[in-house]
Amino acid sequence: MDSLRQEKIQKFEEFVDRRLKPDLVHAIVERDKIFDQQKIFSDLRKNIENLEKNSVTSLRTLVNLGSEVYMQAEVPDTQRIFVDVGLGFHVEFTWSEALKFISLREEKLERQIEEYTRLIASIKAQIKMVCEGIRELLQIPEEKTVEGRVF
């Protein structure tokens, strides 16, 4: 009986280590990427709103030529802005159009993030279940849930 148990326990552990944990890591990595994208777009939106607020028509910036070597650049007309819409395309927008697009984009990203969050939560739940199963097999007493005072 013990050997059977040991086998089962080992199988469970292997399952957790080989499938569930890497899946979890993978999902977290993907979600982080989308977080980054979201941040980029929200920064862009804030910048455009700033430009609009201050009615900035021309701009001077420092452009990175590579290896942190910068050169001055001038933007004579800030009315036209080209935004990356994915698949390597950049669309010419006015400020207001750009802002609309960015808000749409941000919504889409939020939905993606939610999906990934759900996936991550389910994987974590599965891991916990398997651990519980192992605990039962080993007949280790259950951990007591911390009970706060209920008023």
Add this chain to the structure above:
Amino acid sequence: MGKSEVKGTVTSLSSMFPAEETQKAAKMVEEKLSEKQNEMNQLKEFIADNTSLINLVQKLPDELHHDIMVPFGKAAFFPGRLIHTNEFLVLLGESYYTERTAKQTVEILKRRGKSLESKVDALKAVMQDLKAEASFFDSTASEAAEGLVEIREYEEDNSTKWASQSGSLELETPSVAEADNKMGASEDDDYARIMSRLEELEKEELAAEDNEENLEDEDEDANAVESDSNEDELTKAAEGDGDEDELTKPAFHRKKDEGYSYLDHGQRYSESPRKQLQQFNDKEPIEEMSNKYKHQDLTNQFASTGLTEEPVTKGEISHGRIIQEDTKTLSPSINASAPFEKKSVQTSKSEFDSSKAFTGSIVEHTQNLDKSSVGTNTTSLQSSGSQPSKPVSRFKMQRK
């Protein structure tokens, strides 16, 4: 010789260096190697970026303005133009920037490129070391798997002064025995002729060594006299073919005791004479060889004394003196050596390390002899075996 006894042990190589462990070690070295390879690739990328940037910086001042798309964050562009095309803001590190012209920027970038290249070179050297390690482990693993056997023979002389040397002798004789196991059969014919000549010289050597031992505690003058007498023997022997080999080789074998780092050089020295003995029995190559060795003798003496921190009284130091004092330093140094280096077998692995550790004349010698020894190194660990300090034991092996 009548007064020495021979004891022996036979140990399977796989017991000393278990196949699994060597394979694991080989894997670890391979992992390190791949890490270094990744670093190398990264550095090469940096260098490529640097050169392309240099080109760009050189081209930009050609125009007053350049029309470009100016990035605005990571997801948007503005159409615009580059202005002040000769002014570059360069990051020096630690949030320090400097405004430079195109020429000055190019100079900065070139200096960066040089430092990158030196890093790449250093990394290449490290990778070569690792590769040598890996090949060493691979060969060890395959040999252990084949079930090679290491035969050790111990010689005990009646004189007590040689007692400390027996430790080192043990270290050296096994590799010789192993080498003989592999090489002896084919070379017996060649040796036969030389053996007779060398036997006579062996006796002379023993007598000379015994004399040196007895006089070890006396004044330096006495030692100098002995060394002179040794030199006389050497010079006398210089006229004969085998004589030279006989005397210079033992001199080298003794030199090997002087420091384990020199064992490698000693190995090579002893290897090539043996090889040459086998291959050419002419006078000229042997004479050249011995001349080379003599020269190397001196340099070894000079260099080794620095290593072993022993008082160098005069240019020519008595061989016996060096042996006795150095073998004592040898044994502890060998005991302290890293396990994988297998000092007991004095493998080709240590050759690579030591050649990197020391500079100057020693490196030259190793490079000279490297070509001859490389072939032997690849054959097997044991075949790179060193010669014993005493010519007696080696010739005894060969006779068998």
